[in-house]
Amino acid sequence: MANVVSLDTGDVTAREAVAPPPAPAAPEPALRIRGVRKMYRRSDGESVPAVDDTTLDIHEGEVLVLLGASGCGKSTFLRCIAGLEKPDAGSIESRGKILSSAEDGVFVPPEQRDISMIFQSYALWPHMTIFKNVAYPLTTGHHKGLTREQIRERVMDVLEMMGIAHLAEQHPAQISGGQQQRVALARALVKDSGIVLFDEPLSNVDARVRDQLRVEIREMQKRLGFTAVYVTHDQEEAIGMADRIAVIDHGVVAHVATPREVYLRPANLRVARFIGKLNEVEGAVTAVRDDGSVTVATALGDIEAATGQDGLRTGQEIAAVWRPDRTVLNGADGGGNCWPGTVRTSEFYGSFTDSRITLGDRDHEVMHWATGDVPLETGGSVRLSVAPSDVRVLAR
Numbered sequence: 166m167a168n169v170v171s172l173d174t175g176d177v178t179a180r181e182a183v184a185p186p187p188a189p190a191a192p193e194p195a196l197r198i199r200g201v202r203k204m205y206r207r208s209d210g211e212s213v214p215a216v217d218d219t220t221l222d223i224h225e226g227e228v229l230v231l232l233g234a235s236g237c238g239k240s241t242f243l244r245c246i247a248g249l250e251k252p253d254a255g256s257i258e259s260r261g262k263i264l265s266s267a268e269d270g271v272f273v274p275p276e277q278r279d280i281s282m283i284f285q286s287y288a289l290w291p292h293m294t295i296f297k298n299v300a301y302p303l304t305t306g307h308h309k310g311l312t313r314e315q316i317r318e319r320v321m322d323v324l325e326m327m328g329i330a331h332l333a334e335q336h337p338a339q340i341s342g343g344q345q346q347r348v349a350l351a352r353a354l355v356k357d358s359g360i361v362l363f364d365e366p367l368s369n370v371d372a373r374v375r376d377q378l379r380v381e382i383r384e385m386q387k388r389l390g391f392t393a394v395y396v397t398h399d400q401e402e403a404i405g406m407a408d409r410i411a412v413i414d415h416g417v418v419a420h421v422a423t424p425r426e427v428y429l430r431p432a433n434l435r436v437a438r439f440i441g442k443l444n445e446v447e448g449a450v451t452a453v454r455d456d457g458s459v460t461v462a463t464a465l466g467d468i469e470a471a472t473g474q475d476g477l478r479t480g481q482e483i484a485a486v487w488r489p490d491r492t493v494l495n496g497a498d499g500g501g502n503c504w505p506g507t508v509r510t511s512e513f514y515g516s517f518t519d520s521r522i523t524l525g526d527r528d529h530e531v532m533h534w535a536t537g538d539v540p541l542e543t544g545g546s547v548r549l550s551v552a553p554s555d556v557r558v559l560a561r
């Protein structure tokens with residue numbers, strides 16, 4: 166029955182309560198990961214979590230980059246999604262289907278998951294031609310029923326798309342590293358599986374090919390619309406590839422957000438340090454205001470910051486942080502966050518100049534990056550400032 170509202174004169178009385186319109190259902194994520202834990206036993210017998218209680222939704226059609234230091238558990242997490250590792254706790258669901266649930270004893274083997282994976286080592290079969298390497302996934306699992314002609318058409322389409330159709334009859338040893346990685350990519354895409362996992366796929370190719378392949382992978386992902394989970398420890402690669410970045414720290418998701426958010430408003434000091442260079446000044450909180458701005462007392466005097474980590478308290482030990490490209494030299498003296506300094510070094514890196522400035526006589530060094538070739542004279546005096554909107558306060 167439709168909701169009816171009758172209004173009496175005088176007091177307004179709803180005779181029948183009107184139910185609020187139903188909230189639009191959140192779209193089903195491509196991967197729903199809940200409380201996943203994977204333990205490894207060390208040789209001394211101790212069990213340590215490589216992935217620890219990880220909960221994450223990965224949206225349809227997005228590139229989610231798992232970024233973290235070596236050994237933080239990125240590959241293990243990816244392998245749990247692929248089904249190459251069996252989690253000790255938690256569940257992984259894809260498009261309404263449970264792939265693994267430690268609690269319910271469910272585990273779908275990798276070949277029955279609609280997921281492709283591409284590795285750091287290209288893992289091509291040396292005795293097979295490029296064509297056969299790429300065709301292989303179409304000869305197993307639920308693709309088994311395809312005719313030879315259908316397989317040929319599909320493989321040649323993908324090889325064409327990767328710009329390597331002319332290499333179809335070569336063997337892996339006869340082609341370059343960059344071309345081999347293209348073949349590996351073609352093999353991951355040929356199944357059209359909708360979810361592709363990348364485990365540091367570009368770490369074995371040289372810098373020039375890496376840049377090119379990075380752009381191509383991104384273009385292809387946009388064109389084909391598959392969901393990608395991409396592991397890297399390279400922050401530039403993460404920022405360039407990701408719709409969202411999940412920063413992993415000791416097996417735990419420390420921050421998941423857009424690259425811009427993670428870079429400009431990192432959740433905590435470890436995330437801030439991991440993603441990009443940082444100026445840090447230690448101190449203690451003296452005021453936290455309703456608009457989120459914070460004042461901190463430091464050896465350089467008071468520093469004003471427009472934002473701070475959630476839950477900061479007066480007296481708490483913190484670091485006031487900002488990026489080197491936000492440091493301003495000899496700008497207008499706007500009052501706070503401004504110090505006299507001396508240039509210690511100034512080095513040209515092609516697209517930018519990295520200068521290190523010692524502040525006053527207080528033995529504190531700050532990084533300043535200027536776009537292009539902007540050398541400063543060593544020992545020269547400067548006035549250094551940073552706007553409160555570029556400073557963030559993070560707990561130590």
Ligand SMILES: Nc1ncnc2c1ncn2[C@@H]1O[C@H](COP(=O)(O)OP(=O)(O)OP(=O)(O)O)[C@@H](O)[C@H]1O
Pocket residue numbers: 205206207214215233234235236237238239240241242398
């Ligand atoms: N088979 C294994 N047995 C025991 N410990 C393991 C095993 N595989 C990984 N580990 C440990 O689990 C932790 C996470 O490893 P993992 O390979 O997932 O990290 P990662 O972030 O991918 O590192 P990298 O970037 O160096 O590849 C590390 O401490 C590693 O030593």
